[in-house]
Each structure stands twice: as structure tokens, then as C-alpha cells.
Amino acid sequence: MWFEEIHDDFFKQGLRVEEKLVEVESEYQKIEVYRSREFGKLLVIDGHGMLCERDEFIYHEMMAHVPICTHRDPKRVLIIGGGDGGVAKEVLRHGDIEVDMVEIDREVVRISQEYFPEIGDWENPRLNLTIGDGIEFVKRADSGSYDIVLVDSTDPEGPAEGLFNREFYAHVFRILKDDGMVVAQGESWWIDMPLHKEIMGVIGQFFKIVMPYRFEMYSYPGCNWNFILGSKRYHPTADIILQRADLIDGLRYYNSDIHKASFILPNYVKKELGQLYKW
């Protein structure tokens, strides 16, 4: 039995799975959990692999620690989406940060808590979870109230569609402090460069610095994926705080050298991005 994903009818990827543990139709999407021998349990939303136990740490560490180790003094972090709890857990490793998390789908949280309890840090008193619409949340949030916003969303279809447009990022920019930054799931150079460029362009309408950085994710098609960092002031490779980056306990992927290396672009990507790359 295979969990297979076909991207745009040209690239197919499959993980061997042994058993489907649960399938739920929530108000927003279909959520499935599979068990596999090689990859541990696998979370699938609307047919797309979201994470598996074996490599979730790469995505979650890279989304959280890169901006946190770039920002001088991050105190308040907002996570949009991220209902599996993994990004929040990584942010919460930094003891002086308060996290607001806004996940639209209560069922994603419930299933993650039940099937992937070790990925989250749900009982942490510095985590404030809201079940609600992230788009509405950023509209209503106070200006200049966050240091970092992390957009941990699915692809731009279904409930996440409104997280990829200009209006959403106008509010993200507004609710960030003068030295704030955003990191968003930025798709893949290889599998979908046009969509990657679109997100770069939207974030670039607001932020002074806009740079993609790479990570691996073996349950995503093409296995190489990007985050996009938008920053009002700090530069992710010039301003990295080495001391903070290398003193985080328990990390399996991230370190200060990985942080810097992840921003390096191959020639063909530099050419494709052109002026969309703002550094």
C-alpha cells in the first residue's frame, strides 16, 4: 500500500504505508493519518503529505530558528496555521518568547494531539492557541504588536488560499514592529517556480529584505522546498546571532552554518528571481 502524490501531472512521489489510522472530513478539509515503517506516521491533508515523523524536525526547526536567530530580541511570535504544533514547539524552545497560534481547523489540532503528541508542546503556558481564521486574526490584530509572524500554511488551495495575497501581507506588515519579520512556506524552485516567484513578489511589495531559504522535506514532491523570509530591518545572514543559534539544545537539523548555507542560491535560481530577490 502506497501513499502517492502527483504534482501537476508530471511528478509523482510515494511512501510505502502499512495502514490508514484515521480519516476525517473536517469542516475545511480531509485529514488522514497513515502508519509507515520507514517514515513513522504520516499526516495527509486533502491528499497532500504534510509531515511524517521521520523528518518533521527539518521543516519545523528551519521555519522557527532562522528568524528567531536573526531578530535581536524576539518576544512575541504569531503562527498562522501550524496546527500540528511543530513550529510552535520549536519557537517555545526559546524561553522568553510568547506564541500566539491561529489554526483554522480544530480537527488538525485534535488529530495531531492524538497521533503526533511528541511533535507539539501543547501544555506550554507560553502558547496561546486560537481556533479561528488567520486572515481575520491579522486584520484585527494591533499594529506593531509582533516581532515575528510565521505563516505555516498548506498550498494555496482550500482554506489557505487567502494566505498568499497582497491584502493578507499588508496586515502582516502592519502588525509587525519596525524591526519585524515574516517567514512563509514558499513552495519549490523545481516543482513550481512560478508560484515561488509569486509569493516572493507579494512579500516584496512590503518588506525591504525578501530572501528564500531551502530545506528538505521527504514527504513533499521534489523533496527540496523553500521558506521565504521578509524582513523590515535585520538581514538573515549578516545579522545572525551565532551564540543563540548554536546554543539551542536538542536540535537535529539546524545550526548556524546550516542557517547561512540555506540562503545560498544556485545560478539558475538567481537568474529566475532577478529583482524579486531583495537582500
Next chain:
Amino acid sequence: MWFEEIHDDFFKQGLRVEEKLVEVESEYQKIEVYRSREFGKLLVIDGHGMLCERDEFIYHEMMAHVPICTHRDPKRVLIIGGGDGGVAKEVLRHGDIEVDMVEIDREVVRISQEYFPEIGDWENPRLNLTIGDGIEFVKRADSGSYDIVLVDSTDPEGPAEGLFNREFYAHVFRILKDDGMVVAQGESWWIDMPLHKEIMGVIGQFFKIVMPYRFEMYSYPGCNWNFILGSKRYHPTADIILQRADLIDGLRYYNSDIHKASFILPNYVKKELGQLYKW
């Protein structure tokens, strides 16, 4: 119609193909060429994707330019395998290097010349092609006769099996000069860490410096793959010759920053490799 590859019964990857252009049973292996819309033509040997036109440049540039831009003064390069001609073409961009290439399978060369003519540089007078067994070739080659050896092989099954053992590397070490280096196809951390560690260990029995470096290959399972560099003297990140690395014309992937970034290891890899990593 899909070209599908299943790795060890747990990971599957497929590229949409439109047509099989040729299928040949050579003396050594089955060689196929497919045409695809998104990836260009695809070369398949014994059921494994070897290269596709869309991303062959990543593999070939990374195997060639990393050692060449680390070595002080490379003049003679030996390529074992590499019958598609792509690594040789990249080496030959450096105008003062002579290349000996030893490919066991005449049919790989013939089919590459016919279906992938732009990947090779076959008419270059600095390329000396031998059709023969690379293992025998290194046994007979003079000691201290090469600056760089590139082992551009398939996986350790079939004709390439003998390119992964101690005896082969003893000769590679012997035929290299006192400041020589080798680069070998080093498999994947994610898909087959035990095999990666095995090759690291074999090369480490001879070379002072043994370091893996990463590249992407979208026709290989897991898409993230490694080369392993063994060096008698020069260090690939400390001794990189920036001027040479950034003045090579026409490259689509490699640059001096990519060179350095490709050697950076995630924490879990450092832990796995332990003493096998010699830097």
C-alpha cells in the same frame, strides 16, 4: 505513462514520460531513453534514472568544479564511468586540463552521443576516451599520474560493484599525486545512510580528508544526493580558489558560495558520520 523507480520498497518516485525512444540490452546492462515534457529526455540504466536533460547540469557541475576549484593546479583528470559525457564536458571548461575517461559500456556512450549530444563535449581534443574496465585501468595506471579522479558510477550493483571497495580505492590513492583528490558518487543520507557511510569508510582508509557534499538530482529517489570528496592535501572549503570558481562561464548551478554551502552538515548527519567525517 510514468517512469517509476522504487527504492528498497519504501520510497517511490515517478516522472511523467511521453514515449520510450530506445531500449537496448548492452553487454552489461539495459539502457533506455524516454522523452518527457517537463524533464526533457531521460536516460535510464537497469531501471534507475541516471539523468534528465532538465537537471543534469547540477550533478555534472558539482562533480567537476568542486575538486577543480579546490586543487592548486590540476592538469590531469581521470573519469571512471561517466559515459554520458557530462562530467567530462564540465572538466574540459578548464582550458589547461587533459581528461582520460574510462567507460565500460560502449553502448552508453553511443546512446548518449545520439540522444544527448549537447551534454557531452566529445570532439574536444583534450578528451581521451577509453572503452574498458575502470577497475583494470586503475590497476595498470602509473603511480602519481593524476591530479583528480572522478568516480561517476551507477549504484553498487552490476558493473559498478567493484568501484565501491577497498582494493579499488587503494589504486585510486596510488595513481594520484601527493596532492591529489578523488570525488565519488556518494549516495543519499536519507535514502541509504548505511551505504553512504560505507563509502565514506572505504575512502577514509586512504585519504586524510573525507567529506561529503550535497547536490540535488530530481531524477534520483529523494532528490538530495551526495558526492564524497577524498583529498590528500587540499581542504575543499579552506583552500577553495574563489577567483577560479566564480570565473567559469556558462554555469547554471555552481558558484563559490554553493561550493562552500554544499559541505555544511545538518546535526543529524554529523552525529551519524562521527569519525567517518575527516576534515
